[in-house]
Amino acid sequence: MSELTLKGQQAKAAALVLSQAKAKVKNEALQALSVSLIANTTMILEANEKDLATAAENGIRDAMLDRLRLTPERIVDIAEGVKQVATLADPIGEVTHMWKNEAELTIGKQRVPLGVIGIIYESRPNVTVDAAVLCFKTGNATILRGGSEAFHSNLALVRVIRDSLASSGFPADAVQIVEDTSRETAQQLMKLNAYLDVLIPRGSARLIQTVLEKATVPVIETGTGNCHVYIDSEARQDMATKIIVNAKASRPSVCNAAETLLIHEAVAHEFLPSIIAQLRAENVEIRGDELVASIVSDVILATELDWETEYADYILAIKVVSGTDAAIAHINKYGTKHSEAIVTDNYFTSQKFLQQVDAAAVYVNASTRFTDGFEFGFGAEIGISTQKLHARGPMGLNELTSTKYIIYGEGQIRE
Amino acid sequence: MSELTLKGQQAKAAALVLSQAKAKVKNEALQALSVSLIANTTMILEANEKDLATAAENGIRDAMLDRLRLTPERIVDIAEGVKQVATLADPIGEVTHMWKNEAELTIGKQRVPLGVIGIIYESRPNVTVDAAVLCFKTGNATILRGGSEAFHSNLALVRVIRDSLASSGFPADAVQIVEDTSRETAQQLMKLNAYLDVLIPRGSARLIQTVLEKATVPVIETGTGNCHVYIDSEARQDMATKIIVNAKASRPSVCNAAETLLIHEAVAHEFLPSIIAQLRAENVEIRGDELVASIVSDVILATELDWETEYADYILAIKVVSGTDAAIAHINKYGTKHSEAIVTDNYFTSQKFLQQVDAAAVYVNASTRFTDGFEFGFGAEIGISTQKLHARGPMGLNELTSTKYIIYGEGQIRE
Numbered sequence: 001m002s003e004l005t006l007k008g009q010q011a012k013a014a015a016l017v018l019s020q021a022k023a024k025v026k027n028e029a030l031q032a033l034s035v036s037l038i039a040n041t042t043m044i045l046e047a048n049e050k051d052l053a054t055a056a057e058n059g060i061r062d063a064m065l066d067r068l069r070l071t072p073e074r075i076v077d078i079a080e081g082v083k084q085v086a087t088l089a090d091p092i093g094e095v096t097h098m099w100k101n102e103a104e105l106t107i108g109k110q111r112v113p114l115g116v117i118g119i120i121y122e123s124r125p126n127v128t129v130d131a132a133v134l135c136f137k138t139g140n141a142t143i144l145r146g147g148s149e150a151f152h153s154n155l156a157l158v159r160v161i162r163d164s165l166a167s168s169g170f171p172a173d174a175v176q177i178v179e180d181t182s183r184e185t186a187q188q189l190m191k192l193n194a195y196l197d198v199l200i201p202r203g204s205a206r207l208i209q210t211v212l213e214k215a216t217v218p219v220i221e222t223g224t225g226n227c228h229v230y231i232d233s234e235a236r237q238d239m240a241t242k243i244i245v246n247a248k249a250s251r252p253s254v255c256n257a258a259e260t261l262l263i264h265e266a267v268a269h270e271f272l273p274s275i276i277a278q279l280r281a282e283n284v285e286i287r288g289d290e291l292v293a294s295i296v297s298d299v300i301l302a303t304e305l306d307w308e309t310e311y312a313d314y315i316l317a318i319k320v321v322s323g324t325d326a327a328i329a330h331i332n333k334y335g336t337k338h339s340e341a342i343v344t345d346n347y348f349t350s351q352k353f354l355q356q357v358d359a360a361a362v363y364v365n366a367s368t369r370f371t372d373g374f375e376f377g378f379g380a381e382i383g384i385s386t387q388k389l390h391a392r393g394p395m396g397l398n399e400l401t402s403t404k405y406i407i408y409g410e411g412q413i414r415e
Numbered sequence: 416m417s418e419l420t421l422k423g424q425q426a427k428a429a430a431l432v433l434s435q436a437k438a439k440v441k442n443e444a445l446q447a448l449s450v451s452l453i454a455n456t457t458m459i460l461e462a463n464e465k466d467l468a469t470a471a472e473n474g475i476r477d478a479m480l481d482r483l484r485l486t487p488e489r490i491v492d493i494a495e496g497v498k499q500v501a502t503l504a505d506p507i508g509e510v511t512h513m514w515k516n517e518a519e520l521t522i523g524k525q526r527v528p529l530g531v532i533g534i535i536y537e538s539r540p541n542v543t544v545d546a547a548v549l550c551f552k553t554g555n556a557t558i559l560r561g562g563s564e565a566f567h568s569n570l571a572l573v574r575v576i577r578d579s580l581a582s583s584g585f586p587a588d589a590v591q592i593v594e595d596t597s598r599e600t601a602q603q604l605m606k607l608n609a610y611l612d613v614l615i616p617r618g619s620a621r622l623i624q625t626v627l628e629k630a631t632v633p634v635i636e637t638g639t640g641n642c643h644v645y646i647d648s649e650a651r652q653d654m655a656t657k658i659i660v661n662a663k664a665s666r667p668s669v670c671n672a673a674e675t676l677l678i679h680e681a682v683a684h685e686f687l688p689s690i691i692a693q694l695r696a697e698n699v700e701i702r703g704d705e706l707v708a709s710i711v712s713d714v715i716l717a718t719e720l721d722w723e724t725e726y727a728d729y730i731l732a733i734k735v736v737s738g739t740d741a742a743i744a745h746i747n748k749y750g751t752k753h754s755e756a757i758v759t760d761n762y763f764t765s766q767k768f769l770q771q772v773d774a775a776a777v778y779v780n781a782s783t784r785f786t787d788g789f790e791f792g793f794g795a796e797i798g799i800s801t802q803k804l805h806a807r808g809p810m811g812l813n814e815l816t817s818t819k820y821i822i823y824g825e826g827q828i829r830e
Contacts, residue, residue, distance in 0.1 A: 016747070020771065101792045105781055114803050115773075193627070197803050212608070216628055218804045239826040246828035332431070354821045356435065358530070366520055366824025375829065376820075377516045388529050388612045388817035389633045390805035402803035405791075406769045409781025411654040413661035414790065 003180055004188050007143055008195025010173035011116040015141035017171050019113045023090035026137060029168035030086035036164040037079040037129070040156075041072055047156035048125065055149055067123045068150055078129050085133050088379045091397050092139045095406075106408040111401045113139035115197035118189055120145045120211060122203035125153040131202070132161055132175040134382050138400040141174050143196065145189055147203075148181040155179070190215035197402075202383055205310070220391060222383035225255030225338035226310045227368045230327040230353070232344035233266035239365060240343040241275050246367040247341065248316050249282035255384060256339050256371040259310055260317040262327045265291070268320045272296055279316060288318040307334045324349050328356045335359060338386050339368035360386060360393035418595055419603050422558055423610025425588035426531040430556035432586050434528045438505035441552060444583035445501035451579040452494040452544070455571075456487055462571035463540065470564055482538045483565055493544050500548050503794045506812050507554045510821075521823040526816045528554035530612035533604055535560045535626060537618035540568035546617070547576055547590040549797050553815040556589050558611065560604055562618075563596040570594070605630035612817075617798055620725070635805060637798035640670035640753035641725045642783045645742040645768070647759035648681035654780060655758040656690050661782040662756065663731050664697035670799060671754050671786040674725055675732040677742045680706070683735045687711055694731060703733040722749045739764050743771045750774060753801050754783035775801060775808035 018026075037044070048070040055065055091111050098108035117140045119131045128144060135142040146154040154177055162172040178185055190199060193216055200220045201211040211219055229247050231240040247258035263271065268291060276286055276296045286292070286299050287306050293299040299318075306317040307330070321327045324342075331340050341363035342353040350364040361371045371394060373381025378396025385391040391399035433441075452459070463485040470480055506526050513523035532555045534546045543559055550557040561569040569592055577587040593600055605614060605626060613633050616626040620639045627634060644662050646655040662673035678686065683706060691701055691711045701707070702717040714733075721732040722745070736742045739757075746755050756778035757768040765779040776786045786809060788796025793811025800806040806814035 016771075016773075019773070099792065101785075101790060103781075103785065103790065105785060107791060112773075213631055218633070218802060220804070236826075242826065242828055250829060356431075358431075358434070358527075359819065361820040361822060363822045364824055366518075366822060366827040367829050369829035370516075370518065370520060370822070370827070371820075375516060375518065376522060377514065387633060389635070392818050393820050403807050404774065405776040405786075405808050407776060407778045407781060407785070409779055411651075411657065412781040412785070413657055414665060414782050414784035 002188070003178065004185065004192055007176045007178065008116070008192055011141040011143050011176060012195055014171040014173040015113065015115050018136070018139045018141055018174055021139060021170070023092070025169070026090065026139075027086040029165055029170055030082055030133060030137065032168050033133070033161060033164040034079045034082040034086070036160050037075060037082065040160045041075050044075060044153070044156045044160065045070055045072070047152040050152040051150055060149070064123060068125070068153070070125060070153060074126065078126050082129065082133050085137050085380055088137065088397060090137065091401050096403070103412045103414070104410070105412055108406045109403050110406050111398070112404050114400060114402045116141045116143065116195055117400070118143045118145065118192065118196045118199040118217065120186060120189065120199065120201045120203070120207065122147040122207060123150055125150045125157060127202055128154045128157045128177070129161065131200075131382060132158070134380055134397065134400060136165070136174055138397050140400060143176050143178065143189070145178040145181070145186055151181060187214055190217060193217050200383060220383070220385050220395070221387040222385055223255050224310055224336045224386060225257070225384075226260070226308065226334060226336045227256060227258045227339045227341075228260045228262055228331050228335060229258045229341045229343065229368065230262040230321075230324070230331070231264060231267065231271065232324060232342060232346065232349055233264040234346040234349065235264075235267065235343040236345065237267075237271050237274070240271060241278055243341065243343055243365070243367050244275060245278050245282060247369055248279060249284055249314065250369055252314050253312050254369075255310075256368050257312070258316070258341075258368050260307060260319065260334070262319050262321050262330060264327075265320050265322055268292070269295055272318070276318075283314050285315045286318060287315065289320060291320040292318045310336070324352060328353065332356075332358050336386055338384070339363065339371040341366060341368050360384070417603070418593065419600065419607055422591045422593065423531070423607055426556040426558055426591060427610055429586040429588040430528065430530050433551070433554045433556055433589055434530075436554060436585070438507070440584070441505065441554070442501040444580055444585055445497055445548060445552065447583050448548070448576060448579040449494045449497040449501070451575050452490060452497065455575045456490050459490060459568070459571045459575065460485060460487070462567040465567040466565055475564070479538060483540070483568070485540060485568060489541065493541050497544065497548050500552050500795055503552065503812060505552065506816050511818070518827045518829070519825070520827055523821045524818050525821050526813070527819050529815060529817045531556045531558065531610055532815070533558045533560065533607065533611045533614040533632065535601060535604065535614065535616045535618070535622065537562040537622060538565055540565045540572060542617055543569045543572045543592070544576065546615075546797060547573070549795055549812065549815060551580070551589055553812050555815060558591050558593065558604065560593040560596070560601055566596060602629055605632060608632050615798060635798070635800050635810070636802040637800055638670050639725055639751045639801060640672070640799075641675070641723065641749060641751045642671060642673045642754045642756075643675045643677055643746050643750060644673045644756045644758065644783065645677040645736075645739070645746070646679060646682065646686065647739060647757060647761065647764055648679040649761040649764065650679075650682065650758040651760065652682075652686050652689070655686060656693055658756065658758055658780070658782050659690060660693050660697060662784055663694060664699055664729065665784055667729050668727050669784075670725075671783050672727070673731070673756075673783050675722060675734065675749070677734050677736050677745060679742075680735050680737055683707070684710055687733070691733075698729050700730045701733060702730065704735060706735040707733045725751070739767060743768065747771075747773050751801055753799070754778065754786040756781060756783050775799070
């Protein structure tokens with residue numbers, strides 16, 4: 001039997017137990033896990049050292065090394081995160097709607113776990129704990145497949161999780177990790193329909209694309225964000241400036257950062273010099289169309305490629321548009337349906353933008369950076385869905401659930 | 416440009432228009448379409464005659480011919496169905512939940528169309544109108560790909576739909592049909608990620624399996640139902656008999672019909688002779704385990720294959736089980752997570768069954784045959800989902816929608 005078939009079977013058995021677990025018992029197990037993580041800091045850091053050494057040998061760049069690195073402080077943060085998940089309300093069992101049908105059956109729609117969730121991810125070992133804990137809280141078993149560069153760290157973390165869950169009376173197989181990090185096994189995981197109910201990729205656009213192409217298991221697509229801020233002719237200059245600087249420069253590497261600024265031609269001359277100056281003060285490189293280049297000096301001319309690109313870096317494309325319709329058309333053409341913002345004082349313009357822009361989150365007079373499970377108040381986030389099925393936008397605990405209909409009858413048969 | 420690329424682009428353009436259409440205008444267009452269908456009866460029946468002639472030449476069996484056949488009465492039924500969809504509430508635009516987050520942003524979760532929906536289906540031409548109309552009502556553009564055996568019928572129906580929608584001021588490309596019915600084009604459709612937001616297969620288990628394996632577009636799996644009725648030791652004999660006879664024999668070809676009866680050993684001797692007699696009076700063939708064969712004569716011995724099979728026919732497998740736990744274990748092993756029923760007077764047994772059986776619809780003291788969008792009161796049905804993502808169980812209009820977050824700010828930026 002292959003590693004995945006065995007792990008699939010074990011996960012399915014564990015999922016059945018988890019689906020029936022009481023919220024209180026799950027939360028106590030999470031609290032205990034939080035303590036365990038701290039208690040095992042030395043072991044975890046030793047494992048992480050191995051990964052860091054290998055990465056350094058392989059000449060991995062510093063930013064990547066930093067994503068890979070665990071420290072006592074980071075382990076405290078991770079443990080703190082586990083505790084917080086324990087305090088969230090358990091969505092499982094909630095009957096969101098209950099009614100009588102014509103046959104006098106009482107039909108309830110109840111939240112249940114999805115079952116077995118596969119997570120394919122890269123580099124950051126904190127995802128290991130994060131994903132496992134959110135799936136556990138929602139009664140799902142997890143099969144993790146992390147990147148080979150974090151192999152020892154992930155293994156150590158999963159050992160702590162499994163031991164701790166077992167001590168709390170849960171099946172250790174509630175959380176498993178694929179130990180064979182070959183590409184072949186990853187592709188097997190993508191086709192493990194007999195055991196997986198859903199597969200969530202977290203990582204680079206390339207990883208997500210591969211999963212979308214190869215997987216036969218239902219996938220939730222997460223992550224890529226080519227987000228825009230549109231400054232309307234009726235925008236306040238100070239608000240517009242604050243929003244685009246925040247959306248671009250507060251954390252350019254994340255998916256909810258802005259990549260292109262669209263600005264109404266009526267205010268381009270007035271606003272752009274100061275906006276660009278403030279962006280440059282934050283080390284943002286400007287790539288603009290010809291009009292932008294005619295207004296401000298030292299602007300690199302943008303090409304078609306710039307409108308399509310998620311830089312995830314200190315680079316911003318700027319385009320002058322003739323109005324809201326042109327801005328919406330540009331966004332619906334080049335955007336990745338993630339987060340889009342308009343800055344305007346005009347009521348009808350704001351409504352048009354909200355209605356016509358096709359994206360997971362559409363903002364009026366706020367930064368795109370708010371698209372996040374914690375900022376939205378979900379208390380957790382397993383990723384940001386950019387597809388339209390099942391979940392769209394930040395995914396919290398509810399998005400890790402399915403439903404079933406429970407039906408109370410008195411002997412009814414269908415005529 | 417291939418047929419599908421062109422149709423994909425046209426569908427996307429139409430979807431943008433549809434997403435902004437007012438409920439009243441959409442409903443008027445549906446009422447007009449209902450009239451058009453009747454007015455075009457002769458043309459539609461002529462096209463249907465061609466398909467029937469080809470099918471007869473190819474020696475298609477009568478049941479299939481009947482599924483393919485249109486009559487004036489059936490067209491009236493189809494037109495009536497369109498009218499009914501017009502009277503349903505439009506889910507688009509509904510804000511299901513709205514709240515303030517810590518940053519004082521007002522965040523609303525709003526129902527929006529999915530976008531472009533692909534439907535792959537077989538034989539029955541009424542699916543053409545049904546699917547197109549439900550997608551239109553929910554603001555989605557549709558690309559239909561029917562079976563080659565219904566080619567002329569589907570083409571005629573789509574012509575009526577497109578002409579009628581165009582007369583009502585909508586883009587005709589709101590509804591398109593793939594005219595190249597080759598397998599290659601079907602497989603292209605399954606990978607048309609650039610234009611399709613979701614693909615729904617409707618038809619045989621084989622069709623659905625192919626779509627699941629080949630598609631890179633998100634799929635909603637529908638249909639297969641290996642459903643069970645479990646008669647507990649504390650069941651009333653008359654109620655149990657009525658329910659299993661209805662679940663099996665009222666319409667064996669549909670997915671919510673029962674395929675296996677599980678019966679508690681404590682009542683097997685008492686109940687089975689009469690239950691089996693009544694099933695046989697309905698022409699149901701019985702395949703039982705050894706215990707069943709020892710109680711009733713002329714029982715064909717069931718094999719492992721019988722527990723796995725969706726007969727979709729006048730055949731029922733019967734197994735005697737030691738109790739509720741064994742029944743639940745059997746169902747969770749062999750069931751297709753569609754519809755499952757228990758007959759019992761015992762409160763705790765009923766609760767256990769509801770909680771532990773993993774299926775889209777779990778019934779206490781009612782027939783599995785109620786799993787249906789109309790019976791559930793949704794007023795429509797695009798199919799019955801047997802997957803856990805996005806939608807589970809009967810899918811009505813709500814299940815043809817996605818959501819977006821609309822966020823009202825006052826200049827907020829993320830700290």
